[in-house]
Every structure is written in structure tokens, then in C-alpha cells.
Amino acid sequence: MxxxxxxxxxxxxxxxxxxxxxxxxxxxxxxxxxxxxxxxxxxxxxxxxxxxxxxxxxxxxxxxxxxxxxxxxxxxxxxxxxxxxxxxxxxxxxxxxxxxxxxxxxxxxxxxxxxxxxxxxxxxxYPNSMLYHYLNMAKNNYREYLQGPNVKIKKYFYVLRPILACNWIEKYHTTPPISFNELMEDIVPAGDLKNEVQHLLKRKLAGDEMDLEARISVINDFLESEMERLEEYTKTLKVEVxxxxxxxxxxxxxxxxxxxx
Incomplete structure (x- = not known):
């Protein structure tokens, strides 16, 4: 190729x-x-x-x-x-x-x-610009793919990644890395959430079709709370370049x- x-x-x-x-x-x-x-x-x-x-x-x-x-x-x-x-x-x-x-x-x-x-x-x-971009991406993808009892679970990554990018910007005040794995290892603590995401990632990379399946509550709960929290956080930023x-x-x-x- x-x-x-x-x-x-x-x-x-x-x-x-x-x-x-x-x-x-x-x-x-x-x-x-x-x-x-x-x-x-x-x-x-x-x-x-x-x-x-x-x-x-x-x-x-x-x-x-x-x-x-x-x-x-x-x-x-x-x-x-x-x-x-x-x-x-x-x-x-x-x-x-x-x-x-x-x-x-x-x-x-x-x-x-x-x-x-x-x-x-x-x-x-300019963190404001980046945060708004990633947060809006996450919200739009969440609204389109991850609501309801059954969801396209491979689409979780298209919401998780921008949310973790926002977390990185908040934590380090720098441009986030492009690698999802690097973001996840740094941002997501050990526990149920990380285990579910790692399992999902293995399935996706292995080629599982992963079409409509029951939503994963621990991931949905994390995404919803972070979108709400980050929405408020972006309003507090006052940065001049x-x-x-x-x-x-x-x-x-x-x-x-x-x-x-």
C-alpha cells in the first residue's frame, strides 16, 4: 500500500x-x-x-x-x-x-x-480551541452512536479518544498525543473502566465485527460525566497567546x- x-x-x-x-x-x-x-x-x-x-x-x-x-x-x-x-x-x-x-x-x-x-x-x-474541538466531537459522536439500550460499540473509541484528549489538555496544558493507547495508559486509572476499554480494543484490533450490542454502562457513565464536567471546565479557561x-x-x-x- x-x-x-x-x-x-x-x-x-x-x-x-x-x-x-x-x-x-x-x-x-x-x-x-x-x-x-x-x-x-x-x-x-x-x-x-x-x-x-x-x-x-x-x-x-x-x-x-x-x-x-x-x-x-x-x-x-x-x-x-x-x-x-x-x-x-x-x-x-x-x-x-x-x-x-x-x-x-x-x-x-x-x-x-x-x-x-x-x-x-x-x-x-491555545487550549480553548482544542478543548472545544474535541469536546464537540465527543458530544456529536455520543449523540449519534451511543444512546439507547443497543449501540455500535466500536464507536466508543470515537468518543473515548476526544474525551481523553481533553483530559490530557487539562492535565498537561499541551497538545495531546495521537495514540489512543498512550492517552488511555496515562489518563485512565486501573479498574473496571480501563479493563472494559482494553477488552473492547482487543476485540476491535482482532477484527471482531462488533455491530449493535448492549451498551457498556461503565463506559457510558464515564463519558456522560466527563462531557458534563469538561463543558464547565472550558468555561473557566482564559488564555491569551x-x-x-x-x-x-x-x-x-x-x-x-x-x-x-
């Missing part, structure tokens, strides 16, 4: 006349709980040539789209963000982008861009020059 992904990335560079700076796996494979039929969610950051930026129409307007999205099939979902779009989102502590930077499955990395952007993360970290735009402008210019020597 890696060879297919590499060919796809090369084809995107040629088709759109761009340079890919960084490409990774996102989603359940990167989080550590893929199903046997999980597709590959490839995400990348790319940069155009200098001439593309030196025009009267700004990026993201008219024909100058700032995303590339290839047709999705059962095996591969691949899309990317243009560099200045990615940097603007980085300035807001965009959680999906910060997850890309933490993915343990890297398909491609060019020059020093990723090292530089990672070094600036402490300058842009210095504007990092000048640093990110410099990173953009340096990357553009380095990439298109």
Missing part, C-alpha cells in the same frame, strides 16, 4: 504543479485502532511555486483553491492543505493539523519544514525559497 500512496503523491505533484512538504496517515490507523476494513486516510501539506503566490487573487479565492482532494474510494482517502492555509490553521491551534504533525505513520517529509513548524508549536498552543504571525510569515518565505530553489 505504501507504494500506491507514494505514486498517488507523485501524481498529485505533477497534476497540480506543487511540491508536497509532508504526508502522513490520519484517522483510525494513526490513532491505533483500525478495523480490518479501515481505509487509508492520507493527509498532506503542499506548496505552490512562487508565481502562484505573486498574483492579484489571494489564495483560496476564485480558481486558486487552497485544498487538493482526490476522489475517495474504499481503500484510499487522500487530501491536502496548501501551505499558507496550513499555517493559518496552525496559528489557531487547529487540532487536525496538530494531529498530522504527531502521526507515527509518515509517508513523505521534505526538507526542514516540519521540524521548523513543530519547534513553533509552543508559541501557538501572543500573535505568532510574523514567525509564521518568515517560515512561509523560508519554505517557499527552500522548496523552489
Amino acid at each position: 505504501n507504494e500506491i500512496i507514494q505514486q498517488k503523491l507523485k501524481g498529485i505533484e505533477e497534476k497540480f504543479n506543487v511540491k508536497i512538504l509532508y504526508a502522513v496517515e490520519s484517522g483510525s490507523r494513526a490513532w491505533g485502532f483500525p478495523s480490518k476494513d479501515s481505509d487509508y486516510d492520507v493527509r498532506f501539506i503542499y506548496v505552490h511555486s512562487p508565481a502562484w503566490y505573486l498574483s492579484i487573487d489571494p489564495q483560496g479565492s476564485a480558481a486558486k483553491r487552497d485544498v487538493i482532494e482526490e476522489p475517495i474510494n474504499d481503500l484510499l482517502d487522500i487530501s491536502g492543505w496548501e501551505l499558507t492555509k496550513a499555517l493559518r490553521l496552525f496559528r489557531k491551534s487547529n487540532p487536525p493539523l496538530l494531529e498530522w504533525l504527531r502521526s507515527g505513520i509518515i509517508y513523505y517529509q521534505k526538507d526542514s519544514f516540519v521540524d521548523h513548524i513543530r519547534s513553533l508549536e509552543s508559541n501557538v498552543f 501572543e500573535d505568532p504571525t510574523e514567525m509564521l510569515d518568515e517560515l512561509f518565505r523560508d519554505t517557499l525559497q527552500q522548496t523552489w530553489k
Whole structure:
């Protein structure tokens, strides 16, 4: 599969006349709980040539789209963000982008861009944005999948992971790790809850279908209480971050020059 992904990335560079700076796996494979039929969610950051930026129409307007999205099939979902779009989102502590930077499955990395952007993360970290993102994700997934006497129990992970990410942010005031197992080992104490989650994870990784089954009370109780508690916690946060735009402008210019020597 890696060879297919590499060919796809090369084809995107040629088709759109761009340079890919960084490409990774996102989603359940990167989080550590893929199903046997999980597709590959490839995400990348790319940069155009200098001439593309030196025009009267700004990026993201008219024909100058700032995303590339290839047709999705059962095996591969691949899309990317243009560099200045990615940097603007980085300035807001965009959680999906910060997850890309933490993915343990890297398909491609060019020059020093990723090292530089990672070094600036402490300058842009804004817990409010991340907490709202993960908490809303958890609430939406819980409402859709985990109510009623019978639930799609494999969907527990799509609520547990964002809740544990919120717990991490609250505990450490840093961006949470992408690995579900790392989050669980740090956040969830030994006991019934951890045992149930570990059992569920083993079943999922073993390929059990795990469709509709009776809800797991200990997990539901934990999720409901944490969503309510975190909702109140987010209201207490008052964090100010210095504007990092000048640093990110410099990173953009340096990357553009380095990439298109």
C-alpha cells in the first residue's frame, strides 16, 4: 500500500504543479485502532511555486483553491492543505493539523519544514480551541452512536479518544498525543473502566465485527460525566497567546525559497 500512496503523491505533484512538504496517515490507523476494513486516510501539506503566490487573487479565492482532494474510494482517502492555509490553521491551534504533525505513520517529509513548524508549536498552543474541538466531537459522536439500550460499540473509541484528549489538555496544558493507547495508559486509572476499554480494543484490533450490542454502562457513565464536567471546565479557561504571525510569515518565505530553489 505504501507504494500506491507514494505514486498517488507523485501524481498529485505533477497534476497540480506543487511540491508536497509532508504526508502522513490520519484517522483510525494513526490513532491505533483500525478495523480490518479501515481505509487509508492520507493527509498532506503542499506548496505552490512562487508565481502562484505573486498574483492579484489571494489564495483560496476564485480558481486558486487552497485544498487538493482526490476522489475517495474504499481503500484510499487522500487530501491536502496548501501551505499558507496550513499555517493559518496552525496559528489557531487547529487540532487536525496538530494531529498530522504527531502521526507515527509518515509517508513523505521534505526538507526542514516540519521540524521548523513543530519547534513553533509552543508559541501557538491555545487550549480553548482544542478543548472545544474535541469536546464537540465527543458530544456529536455520543449523540449519534451511543444512546439507547443497543449501540455500535466500536464507536466508543470515537468518543473515548476526544474525551481523553481533553483530559490530557487539562492535565498537561499541551497538545495531546495521537495514540489512543498512550492517552488511555496515562489518563485512565486501573479498574473496571480501563479493563472494559482494553477488552473492547482487543476485540476491535482482532477484527471482531462488533455491530449493535448492549451498551457498556461503565463506559457510558464515564463519558456522560466527563462531557458534563469538561463543558464547565472550558468555561473557566482564559488564555491569551501572543500573535505568532510574523514567525509564521518568515517560515512561509523560508519554505517557499527552500522548496523552489
